[in-house]
Amino acid sequence: AGAAMTIGAPAIHASQKYLWKMVTTWPPNFPVMGEGAVMLAKWIETMSEGRLKIQVYGAGELVPALEVFNAVSSGTVEMGHGASYYWAGKSQAAQFFAAVPFGLNAQGMNAWLYAGGGQQLWDEVYAAFNLKPFAAGNTGVQMGGWFRKEIKSVADIKGLKMRIPGLGGKVITKLGGSSINVAGGEIYSNLERGVIDATEWVGPYHDYLMGFYKVAKFYYYPGWHEPGTVLESFVNKKAYEALPKDLQEIITTAMYRSNAWMLATFESKNNEYLYKLTHEHKVNLKSFPKDVLDAFKKASVEVISEITSKDPISKKVFDHFTAFSRKVDAWAKISEIPYYTSIM
Amino acid sequence: MKTIINICDKISGFFGYIAAWLTSALVLVIIYDVFTRYLLNSSKIWIQELEWHIFALVILLGTAYTLRQNGHVRVDIIYSKLSVRKRALIDLLGVIILLIPFSLFIIYTSKDFVLSSWQCAEGSPDPGGLPARYLLKAMLPFSFLLVIIQGASMFLKALLTLLGDTSYYHEKTNH
Amino acid sequence: MSALILFITVFGALLIGFPVAFTLGGVSMILGLINFGPELFNLMPLRIWGGITNFVLVAVPLFVYMGVMLEKSGIAEEMLETMALLFGKIRGGMGISVILVGAMLAAATGIVGATVVTMGLLSLPTMVKRGYNIPLSCGIICAAGTLGQIIPPSVALVIIASVFNLSIGDIYLGAFIPGFLLVGLYLLYVIIIAIFKGEQVPAMPEEDLAKFRSDKMFRRIFFAFLLPMALIVAVLGSIFAGIASPTESAAVGAFGATLLALAKRSLNYKKAMAVMYDTMNLTAMVFTLLIGATAFGLVFRGMQGDTIILEFIEKTNMNPTTFLILVNAIIFIAGFFIDYIEISFIVLPIVGPIFQSMGLDLLWIGVLIGLNFQTSFLTPPFGFSLFYLQSVAPKEVTINHIYRGIVPFIVLQVIAIGIVIYYPQLALWLPKVLSK
Ligand code: NA
Numbered sequence: 002a003g004a005a006m007t008i009g010a011p012a013i014h015a016s017q018k019y020l021w022k023m024v025t026t027w028p029p030n031f032p033v034m035g036e037g038a039v040m041l042a043k044w045i046e047t048m049s050e051g052r053l054k055i056q057v058y059g060a061g062e063l064v065p066a067l068e069v070f071n072a073v074s075s076g077t078v079e080m081g082h083g084a085s086y087y088w089a090g091k092s093q094a095a096q097f098f099a100a101v102p103f104g105l106n107a108q109g110m111n112a113w114l115y116a117g118g119g120q121q122l123w124d125e126v127y128a129a130f131n132l133k134p135f136a137a138g139n140t141g142v143q144m145g146g147w148f149r150k151e152i153k154s155v156a157d158i159k160g161l162k163m164r165i166p167g168l169g170g171k172v173i174t175k176l177g178g179s180s181i182n183v184a185g186g187e188i189y190s191n192l193e194r195g196v197i198d199a200t201e202w203v204g205p206y207h208d209y210l211m212g213f214y215k216v217a218k219f220y221y222y223p224g225w226h227e228p229g230t231v232l233e234s235f236v237n238k239k240a241y242e243a244l245p246k247d248l249q250e251i252i253t254t255a256m257y258r259s260n261a262w263m264l265a266t267f268e269s270k271n272n273e274y275l276y277k278l279t280h281e282h283k284v285n286l287k288s289f290p291k292d293v294l295d296a297f298k299k300a301s302v303e304v305i306s307e308i309t310s311k312d313p314i315s316k317k318v319f320d321h322f323t324a325f326s327r328k329v330d331a332w333a334k335i336s337e338i339p340y341y342t343s344i345m
Numbered sequence: 346m347k348t349i350i351n352i353c354d355k356i357s358g359f360f361g362y363i364a365a366w367l368t369s370a371l372v373l374v375i376i377y378d379v380f381t382r383y384l385l386n387s388s389k390i391w392i393q394e395l396e397w398h399i400f401a402l403v404i405l406l407g408t409a410y411t412l413r414q415n416g417h418v419r420v421d422i423i424y425s426k427l428s429v430r431k432r433a434l435i436d437l438l439g440v441i442i443l444l445i446p447f448s449l450f451i452i453y454t455s456k457d458f459v460l461s462s463w464q465c466a467e468g469s470p471d472p473g474g475l476p477a478r479y480l481l482k483a484m485l486p487f488s489f490l491l492v493i494i495q496g497a498s499m500f501l502k503a504l505l506t507l508l509g510d511t512s513y514y515h516e517k518t519n520h
Numbered sequence: 521m522s523a524l525i526l527f528i529t530v531f532g533a534l535l536i537g538f539p540v541a542f543t544l545g546g547v548s549m550i551l552g553l554i555n556f557g558p559e560l561f562n563l564m565p566l567r568i569w570g571g572i573t574n575f576v577l578v579a580v581p582l583f584v585y586m587g588v589m590l591e592k593s594g595i596a597e598e599m600l601e602t603m604a605l606l607f608g609k610i611r612g613g614m615g616i617s618v619i620l621v622g623a624m625l626a627a628a629t630g631i632v633g634a635t636v637v638t639m640g641l642l643s644l645p646t647m648v649k650r651g652y653n654i655p656l657s658c659g660i661i662c663a664a665g666t667l668g669q670i671i672p673p674s675v676a677l678v679i680i681a682s683v684f685n686l687s688i689g690d691i692y693l694g695a696f697i698p699g700f701l702l703v704g705l706y707l708l709y710v711i712i713i714a715i716f717k718g719e720q721v722p723a724m725p726e727e728d729l730a731k732f733r734s735d736k737m738f739r740r741i742f743f744a745f746l747l748p749m750a751l752i753v754a755v756l757g758s759i760f761a762g763i764a765s766p767t768e769s770a771a772v773g774a775f776g777a778t779l780l781a782l783a784k785r786s787l788n789y790k791k792a793m794a795v796m797y798d799t800m801n802l803t804a805m806v807f808t809l810l811i812g813a814t815a816f817g818l819v820f821r822g823m824q825g826d827t828i829i830l831e832f833i834e835k836t837n838m839n840p841t842t843f844l845i846l847v848n849a850i851i852f853i854a855g856f857f858i859d860y861i862e863i864s865f866i867v868l869p870i871v872g873p874i875f876q877s878m879g880l881d882l883l884w885i886g887v888l889i890g891l892n893f894q895t896s897f898l899t900p901p902f903g904f905s906l907f908y909l910q911s912v913a914p915k916e917v918t919i920n921h922i923y924r925g926i927v928p929f930i931v932l933q934v935i936a937i938g939i940v941i942y943y944p945q946l947a948l949w950l951p952k953v954l955s956k
């Protein structure tokens with residue numbers, strides 16, 4: 002009878018089917034991020050032989066982009082896809098799991114989350130909202146943005162009107178500029194007409210598709226404010242815990258694959274489109290001057306410490322992040338940096 | 346009954362008055378933003394957020410008053426040709442079958458939406474944005490409470506009309 | 521099947537005449553509860569919140585404010601009358617000036633509701649007073665007021681571009697010529713009416729013209745025409761000079777209209793309150809309607825209405841042109857019932873990759889769909905322009921007038937879509953030339 006039980010039990014599990022919904026912050030078919038969300042669902046379905054089927058919804062289809070967190074947190078929808086800085090209004094600590102100005106790049110973020118204790122902190126922060134978070138992608142180093150005027154010194158930031166949300170925006174404000182809220186669809190025309198002087202977006206691939214090269218002369222690097230933005234997917238905790246162990250593993254594994262696929266796609270597409278921008282459209286590619294980057298860096302520290310001084314959870318997460326980055330930096334100093342220097 | 350109608354109408358009227366003034370506030374806040382940005386090269390995130398906060402309040406505080414003024418659009422192909430009593434009957438049934446249940450339902454479903462925002466003291470995700478976004482979110486169920494109050498008035502007016510009082514409905518209506 | 525029942529029930533219920541917003545909301549709620557229970561409705565507040573906090577839509581009350589202010593202070597009426605007077609004795613002159621003003625407003629804003637409302641407030645009472653055929657007047661205003669959808673800047677084009685991965689700059693340029701093609705067709709139609717059915721678009725009465733010529737002509741032109749024109753130029757100018765975003769320029773317009781009304785000494789406390797109350801009522805009306813529509817959209821999805829559409833599209837395995845025409849026909853039909861945002865999110869992600877694999881240029885398709893979306897604002901029973909116009913129409917105008925008047929313009933829209941299907945270069949030429 003004992004043997005019969007052990008054979009019978011998994012069979013009951015295996016027959017249980019789950020139909021989930023995934024809401025995303027990306028417009029349907031949004032390059033890389035949106036495509037990645039759809040592929041993630043597909044992989045999970047295939048690996049589970051159809052036992053876990055996930056229907057993916059673009060921003061606005063079921064809920065607006067910025068309500069994805071709420072929808073999954075409440076349990077009405079089982080899964081979400083986005084980037085954690087969108088939820089800074091809910092918990093200030095959330096944004097550090099997406100991007101920290103002058104923080105870790107993609108390799109570093111993966112190291113912190115997968116092997117450095119970052120994931121446990123992330124789990125902790127999201128558990129308060131009944132969510133289980135996963136890294137599901139990474140943009141790699143982003144670009145600094147498109148500027149109508151040349152940035153020669155910190156003085157040029159004064160009075161600069163830039164569309165740059167979040168921590169980066171606060172940094173620009175600190176240096177005498179303004180961060181302007183612009184609806185996604187209006188960025189192009191506002192930049193064209195000079196309502197804003199500058200905008201950041203993602204990297205060469207996405208920036209090319211937005212057509213910014215037609216309306217702004219200078220394309221600045223690096224994307225100091227988003228050095229390796231983590232794209233996340235999260236699952237309602239209760240729904241996740243109700244799954245059999247193998248399906249939980251399948252989700253986790255698919256997240257790893259999604260993370261690798263997105264980063265690889267970003268790297269490959271950004272190369273291709275950077276070439277197009279510089280060769281076909283003769284874009285004026287420029288580096289931020291050293292003193293400007295230094296000023297950004299100083300202001301970033303101030304902005305972040307204003308947040309962490311008021312919110313103990315943010316402080317805990319950020320201190321952990323900082324301690325880990327110091328070690329990564331020390332290693333990079335004798336690995337990545339000399340290597341890149343040697344091949345350039 | 347007339348007293349109840351009067352009280353309901355006054356409540357909608359009070360919030361409608363506020364919502365009406367908010368339209369001017371909206372114009373002025375945006376003008377202020379445009380001028381400071383253009384002349385002083387400075388723009389604050391919280392002012393930009395204030396703009397759509399006011400916008401949301403115009404809708405949420407105003408919609409009950411708009412109901413009082415019969416300002417919500419109807420498909421009047423048939424309605425406009427009906428007698429006063431028949432129109433009153435449609436409104437009476439509409440309020441108890443559609444308007445009040447729908448409003449109650451929105452209040453019910455927005456309970457978690459507001460509570461979860463309240464519990465984490467939700468503010469703007471942007472540093473430098475407005476705090477206390479949960480207050481604005483709480484206006485959503487409040488708005489539908491106002492609609493229910495005005496719905497009650499609408500119900501009573503229709504009921505009185507069916508009972509023979511002619512002061513609430515006119516022979517010709519537009520919307 | 522249940523999605524079909526939803527459609528039929530909602531339309532039946534709307535005809536009874538209870539306010540649209542609450543009929544849509546209430547009926548959708550009841551059918552949704554019967555079909556799949558309360559769970560999905562927890563998303564309602566999230567969807568409502570997204571609608572009433574959309575920064576782009578803030579332009580709606582501002583354009584209403586501007587329109588009502590121009591109307592209450594008497595500036596708008598004088599402006600339009602003066603404009604028509606400048607066209608002199610030409611039959612159809614009013615209609616032509618409305619279309620031209622509509623095209624100008626379209627270049628200033630990307631939102632249909634505000635333009636229709638502004639135009640409806642500005643022009644309809646005057647046209648009715650001058651003896652214009654009422655359905656024709658409604659048709660002209662709805663159609664001209666909807667041009668904002670296709671003449672850039674436009675929210676719809678932005679959404680299409682985002683779903684199709686197109687550059688927004690390119691789709692703006694692509695829509696430019698087709699947009700003005702449409703303006704040309706409207707003008708042609710009014711001119712033909714003026715020639716063959718002149719009594720529908722009467723010329724200015726002779727005594728009005730005479731009075732105009734004698735009575736302080738320059739002063740009148742100055743106040744009634746040049747000042748408001750300066751205002752419109754300021755609105756457009758503040759966008760093009762980069763002082764303000766399209767939303768903000770609406771506020772500049774509202775503020776400027778208030779200043780003009782003050783300068784004209786035609787603004788008092790009572791009128792100011794009336795402007796604010798009208799603006800608030802119209803805003804609340806439009807967005808409560810949006811709340812009802814959101815409930816409908818949610819239930820439609822919950823009942824797998826999108827899957828039904830998908831299966832229908834997948835069944836059609838045919839050559840590119842036929843497929844293109846079929847998709848446009850589906851969008852055209854869907855546009856009778858649901859708004860373009862819903863269509864964008866249901867149909868476009870499905871057909872986009874198919875078009876691409878067929879080797880068709882998505883920019884061209886995007887512009888075509890933009891034209892098609894514009895039609896959806898005009899097609900009853902869910903043509904938002906029709907509702908917007910009705911909400912500001914004078915008492916003697918019924919929704920029947922509006923429905924009847926819009927038919928010829930829907931035909932013109934379909935002709936424009938046909939022309940752009942036949943000549944893709946109308947959409948593709950300008951982006952190619954200017955993106956160098
Ligand atoms: Na970015």
Ligand code: NA
Pocket residue numbers: 625626627628629630631667668669670671672673674
């Ligand atoms: Na437009």
